[in-house]
Amino acid sequence: MATIYDVARLAKVSKTTVSKVVSNTPYVSEETKKRVLEAMEQLQYSPNLAARGLKGKRTYVIGLIVPYHAEHLFHDPFILDIVLGVESTASDYDYSVLLFMPKPTDKRGVYDRFLRTGYVDGVVTLESHAGGIDDTILDELGIPRVSAGYREDLKQINSVHSNDRLGGYLALAHLLELGHRNIGIISGPANFVVAVDERLQGAREAMAEWGIQLDPALIGYGDFNVGSGYQVAQQLLEREQRPSALFCMNDRMAAGAMYYAHNHDLLIPADLSLIGFDDIALPTIVEPPLTTIHQSPTEIGKTATQHLFALINAEIESFATITLPVELVVRQTTAAPYARSIHMGSSLK
């Protein structure tokens, strides 16, 4: 591979000058610059990252830490989208991404070693809940860090996530506006996945605005999988006072709930309104199309990485948590309550 020396010789300048052209320093004459650029092109020169990293203040590499959690959380399709957002943004900044996936069984040393090798200018961590990454080594080494997701220490700093509280609020407000009062919630794991707690809080706030207290008995806890949506729907819909609407904390559980409704001759949305969260591409056979709260995992990855570069470049020292907008997407699974039963009597089956 061509080195800076080869380029210098071909362009008849010094290594120093080549280096200046590479790093776009001003005060290089146009003519010299052009000659160097041509030589670089001709030799397909690409600066050796190891050498840059060794001498300069930068390694041109950021770390991406994706802790392996429980099976179903790790296989969340969002993870790949966030990773994609991080990688493509890093690439835009001419940075490379070093991937690190610590397992829960890893001793502390593994994590330390990854950072102490001195390879990274900063790290993005993917987090969703307790037991994640801790900052002490990062602080000690002076490596900036941005969290894509909620920080495990819950500090409102250097992290990027969806406005989950607003999402919970919008979902409930939508149902309340339609006239629903007896609303069940199919929650994810609470006190563990921070986003879940936030969405619950948002739901609570919406209900408070309508003067309603959230009944804990109307909250069921699933694990984000389709199957748990089915089970929790069953648990909630078998109640004496059957809820007229369900807020499901992700689209997959909403699909499970819909499946339960189909199996029990509940028409959606006539007998039961359903709203999800995420706005993933559900199988087209899940009918009717789901009303949901849209969020953008790729944007989370992008925004987190952009802000990491702002930290690396010392443009900012830290930033307050960024909450990305979420959006209510009304499709065909929500309507006024008991639209059908009002006309046809209350006995549904």
Add this chain to the structure above:
Amino acid sequence: MATIYDVARLAKVSKTTVSKVVSNTPYVSEETKKRVLEAMEQLQYSPNLAARGLKGKRTYVIGLIVPYHAEHLFHDPFILDIVLGVESTASDYDYSVLLFMPKPTDKRGVYDRFLRTGYVDGVVTLESHAGGIDDTILDELGIPRVSAGYREDLKQINSVHSNDRLGGYLALAHLLELGHRNIGIISGPANFVVAVDERLQGAREAMAEWGIQLDPALIGYGDFNVGSGYQVAQQLLEREQRPSALFCMNDRMAAGAMYYAHNHDLLIPADLSLIGFDDIALPTIVEPPLTTIHQSPTEIGKTATQHLFALINAEIESFATITLPVELVVRQTTAAPYARSIHMGSSLK
């Protein structure tokens, strides 16, 4: 961060000796070694990767190239599992993983630059179909490469994938042994995803053994999503001579087919046998449990990475394609054909 010099000083030896201890060279006295090890521990010394990469023959980094394909292929849960296998194996070998996700819109230069920076000792590429990675730059730079999945040039070399042909064979053989003769196939995209072609070939071979010719009209083409499984099932099951069994090329399409069967009062397996491929964790509400062909994406990642290290260490020069075993997992969606209709007459509805 502590350097090799700090360690040398603390242990009262030369840098050279420390380096020898780090790289586990023999011919260091036990006593010296122990002192150095203690100093390393005390200073939390970790060799600087950039310096190692610059001077030594190795960078201790491998590249992982995950091309962004069509939406649904990229979001295949297998990808994350393969990545996990690669990362954890690299980590076992004290290597780091540099992630690279080229988009179809990337100009050639982006890919080149990733490799020309001289950061990687080798690369693992994730591939499934045409239009992937080409070897010319790798060959030019002398960077070893292993493909996790079928190589896009279809060379039977330095690649690791499941024994898809055997999988196709096992699936069909299972159905044929149960007595099915009129068998439909819900295929993935053919002439594009290599594994699909292989599975079809395996299916063909099984049928030939039973003296049956595969009828092209009994093959429908889906896109691996649940919805397409539903649609193709419909297309095949509405035929004059309704197939008594369907071989689905992944579990998600099998779930779609099952859903179609439920909606049309076909009992599984009494009226219709169904076999999938992959053995993913389907939602528990998909009932009955699916008979399928098991494969192990994490193993693909691990095996590919292990062999990459064998190439890097020059233990081998190349290796013939490794096909990882697949396994028939018989659960409850397959049975002898028309188990019910034989007893109850042929009118099903």
Add this chain to the structure above:
DNA sequence: CTGAAAGCGCTTACAG
């Protein structure tokens, strides 16, 4: 605007 020189933290022959 240009370039000579020092040095980043290692590894690797080589000599002892």
Add this chain to the structure above:
DNA sequence: CTGAAAGCGCTTACAG
């Protein structure tokens, strides 16, 4: 078994 010295390919003050 141990260590002095050269050098990997860059960047960065510094001098001109």
